[in-house]
Amino acid sequence: MKKKLLKLLSLSVIVACTIATLSGCGSQKQASGNDEKVVNVFTWANYVPDSVIKEFQNKTGIKVNYSNFSTNEEMLTKLQAAKGAEYDVVICSDYIIEVMGKQKNILMQPIDKSKIPNYKNVDPRFLNQLYDKGNKYSIPYTLGSQIIVYNSEKVKIPIKGYKDLWNSTLKNSLVLVDDPRIVIGMTLKKLGYSMNETDSKKLAQAKEELKKLKPNVKVLNADTPHNSLINGDATVGFMYGSQASTAVKTNSKFKIVYPEEGMNAEEDNFIIPVKAPHKENAEKFINFMLDGKISNEATTINQYVNTNKAAKKFMSSSYLNDKAVFIPDSELNRAERFRDVGNAAKTYDLIWSEFKQQ
Incomplete structure (x- = not known):
């Protein structure tokens, strides 16, 4: 009787352990998706400064995997090969976004702006452009x-x-x-x-x-x-x-x-590929980049025209007086x-x- 009871107890332990193991595997699998502390960024070399990436990683605990391309056309070819997967955030130019928006299988997903509260910081002058009316798929980074x-x-x-x-x-x-x-x-x-x-x-x-x-x-x-x-x-x-x-x-x-x-003049924008493996992390990254102080830090280092109205109060006189970076409105208006x-x-x-x- 005791042996039979021991067998039953052993069987119960095995079943319980098996269930626990399977549950653990399920949790691990779930953690490899949006819960994984990773965001894959794809853009030009050095376009997001190292200091900004480190600040994001320190603040969020999310590791940034940074990949770069040389031209918009190269980016599109790679994104097509990945079928809109592999990357979480792509920073690319306006005309290539227009190209992608016309394709039968759109490689971008609509951006949920409610998840990006710093969207309010974007200067309205750079929104609602012809390449993406209403900014359904894109949010300006720089010009x-x-x-x-x-x-x-x-x-x-x-x-x-x-x-x-x-x-x-x-x-x-x-x-x-x-x-x-x-x-x-x-x-x-x-x-x-x-x-x-x-x-x-x-x-x-x-x-x-x-x-x-x-x-x-x-x-x-x-x-x-x-x-x-x-x-x-x-x-x-x-x-x-x-x-x-x-x-x-x-x-x-x-x-x-x-x-x-x-x-x-070309606006470079954040987009989220249609099959981004870490969508929530992508939203966190974009929101972080649209913070006024961070936006100013990025453009001060990468020396592009800033499209963020909240960044203006942080701009230095050297940035504002740099003819190569802070281009007069008279030139931009006819560009x-x-x-x-x-x-x-x-x-x-x-x-x-x-x-x-x-």
Whole structure:
């Protein structure tokens, strides 16, 4: 009788342990989702400063896995390959958001702004743009623009706009940001056309114009084109204002030019991919980045135009007086924004490929 009772007790213990083990596995599996203390951020290199990432991690206990891309097109290719999974927060440009919004299988999910109370800090001037009316999928992070910067000691011709970059005296002297929309857009603007041109004849003209520019181009660099100016490999550059600012701070001989043909302005935005594995952590990260003090810290370091009205009270005089970063409203108001060029994107890719192989 005792042996039979012991067997029954042993069986009960085994069953109880099995249930407990299975329950533990279930909890562990659940913890690997939104409860996991991880957020996967995908954007350009150094776009979210290390100090800001550390502050977020210290405040929330959520580890940031940071991955980077060089162009919006590269980002889209990788996001498509992942089918809107793998990443939790992507920071990318306005026109590529417009492209994604038109796709049959949208790779972004609508953002629940009730989970992001600091959304109220975004300057209304940068909301409700054509690429995402009502900001259903996106929230502005910063605004970027490209400008000309040159070495005033070595360049002896006046530089006022894009057209001057074609001057034969600048042979083997230029560094350009390695981005098809930016460089082709600059060329179209030089010809008097829109940066978003889709007319095949005008794009053919731009292609021929780029061929004429190639002898002047020494370096194409997406992430650090300013280094070519600083180390003397190039004397003139066309790059993001943040990159130009770094060059100017290194040496006062570098001068900034707002192209007389008109600048480009592009808003970079937070989006959450449709299958983000840690959606709640993504919301926490975006909300943290929209805090006024944090927003100011980010743009002070990455040197982009700040789109956060709550950040203004924290801005330093050096940031406000940086011509490469704090671009006057008179320039921004006439700047052209990139748009989705539809099927013409294939033509842009072909032009760029031939240009780089030339």
